[in-house]
């Protein structure tokens with residue numbers, strides 16, 4: 001089978017940076033309990049590898065976060081995810097004398113700083129419950145969520161000046177549609193359009209691959225925002241088969257007998273070894 005890997009593939013710089021930070025902390029604090037407050041990145045294989053090093057994820061919801069943060073003890077180390085977090089969480093740890101580290105991607109941080117400085121109402125376009133959305137909403141009462149899966153209630157916006165910011169890993173096509181809707185209500189709104197390049201280039205590549213490919217496989221976890229967006233874009237082309245898989249075992253369940261040419265893409269949190277395994281398997285068919 002003819003197989004082509006479309007670059008960029010595997011980890012983006014934000015994910016690499018977060019994993020390196022966690023490994024460095026493990027080395028520096030070999031005897032402390034180290035916790036990830038929410039998944040560092042959305043990839044089960046990476047989280048399993050970290051668990052083998054004794055670094056476990058503490059799951060939380062908006063309602064349970066405070067109780068969970070208060071359960072950490074002096075000597076514990078808490079690491080916040082690469083997607084961002086509510087800044088108020090840090091205050092709780094400081095009050096309790098618990099050491100913490102922030103692995104937030106610099107691109108997400110730029111966006112969060114922009115939101116903090118906005119002198120008016122901010123419409124934040126994102127997915128409800130995603131850590132980046134929660135971090136952005138925590139920036140102030142002037143930040144309103146335009147959930148990508150719901151209609152937005154424009155009557156909430158009272159300020160003369162409206163800023164529009166967005167989650168960094170949304171689909172560029174979905175965002176275009178939502179920006180058009182917002183422009184119709186607020187023609188003078190200031191738009192930032194901060195889809196990170198790591199996501200944007202992958203999306204543009206998958207949207208423009210030639211029709212010679214009769215199969216597209218997107219590799220990554222189903223709870224990874226940028227991965228599912230890649231798959232959504234691929235899936236718009238119904239003339240070929242498109243699959244989202246997280247590992248080689250899932251590829252083995254696909255009937256490949258009718259396929260001759262396959263294009264491989266991955267989300268930004270997918271380890272390279274998983275891509276290599278799938279590549280070698282497909283090449284051998």
Ligand code: SF4
Nearest residue numbers: 012014105168196268
């Ligand atoms: S996908 Fe983009 S925003 Fe998210 S961690 Fe990677 S570089 Fe940062």
